[in-house]
Amino acid sequence: MQEAIYETWRHVFKLDPERELSDEALDAICLSGTDALLVGGSTGVTYDNTVDLLSRIRRYEVPCALEVSSEEAAVPGFDHYFIPMVLNTERAEWIIGRQIEALRKWGTFIPWEETTAEGYIILNPRAQAAQATQASCELDDDQFAAHLYMADRLMRLPIVYMEYSGMFGDMERVRRARHLLTGARLFYGGGIDTAEKAQLAAQYAHTVVVGNALYDERLSAALSTVQAVRNTVLIK
Incomplete structure (x- = not known):
């Protein structure tokens, strides 16, 4: 079986189509040595701003x-597509509801070999994603272990995403x-906005995602996380 594109990713920068990013900043991000860019956001993501960001990338x-x-925001032309499922919410629309509705309309057009489900566990109650999904x-x-068992062993999801957006x-x-x-x-x-925090996360997580620091006048610090993750061995 061919290895999935994301299975070798150790470091990823996450870009939000709704947030402004200068050409100079995008150039530095794309040439940083990160393994991949992940485009997405909790609010304000549209077809137009997603297409615009993709064309620049x-x-x-x-x-x-x-x-x-x-x-x-389902825009063609990306190398891979991730479908998030928020596991720690009682609102079914964020687990299967919206996904089913999208599949009803677009199921025959989806590039299934380049599409992967993510099981999100959102752990910062102040994060936009937590508030939007009532996580x-x-x-x-x-309870935390039960969510992991659900994602990994019962649902057999290929990715579990621990989301603390806004805090370490x-x-x-x-x-x-x-x-x-x-x-x-x-x-x-x-909350990864320094090389030190990136190293701590990279000891245990297969893939470290850095996002907000790119927009909060901490670009140089965010860029330093690439090499920090590369230099960190995953603890067995």
Whole structure:
């Protein structure tokens, strides 16, 4: 079986189509040595701003994937597509509802070999994604483990995404998650704005995602995370 495009990614920059990014900043990001760019956002993502960002990225050779958070933002031309499913919410629309509606309309047109489901566990209650999906972020250890078992062993999702967007997460919980997973790849995102934090996350997560730091006048610090992750060995 051919290896999935994301299985070798250690470092990823996440770009939000709604947020402004200068040509100079995008040039630095695309030439940074990151393994891939992930395009997506919790709010304000449209077809037009996604197409615009993709057209700017395509001047570079870096792999580029789209996280499809709404039907309107389903733009062709990306190297891969991720379909997020928020596991720690009671609102079914964020688990299968919106996905089913999109499949009803576009199922025959989806490039299935380049499409992957992500099981999101959102752990920062102040994050936009948590508020939009009404995620239950205050999970105790048993509840957290149960969500991992659901994603990895029952649903057999290829990716579990621990999302702390807006804050640096609990690295002990990231470590525990990695060791509870048997098949899924662990993505971690949230609060990584220094090389040191990137190294801590990269010890335990298969893939480290850096996003907000690119927009908060911390571009140089965000760029430093690429080499920091590359220099960090994943702890077994």
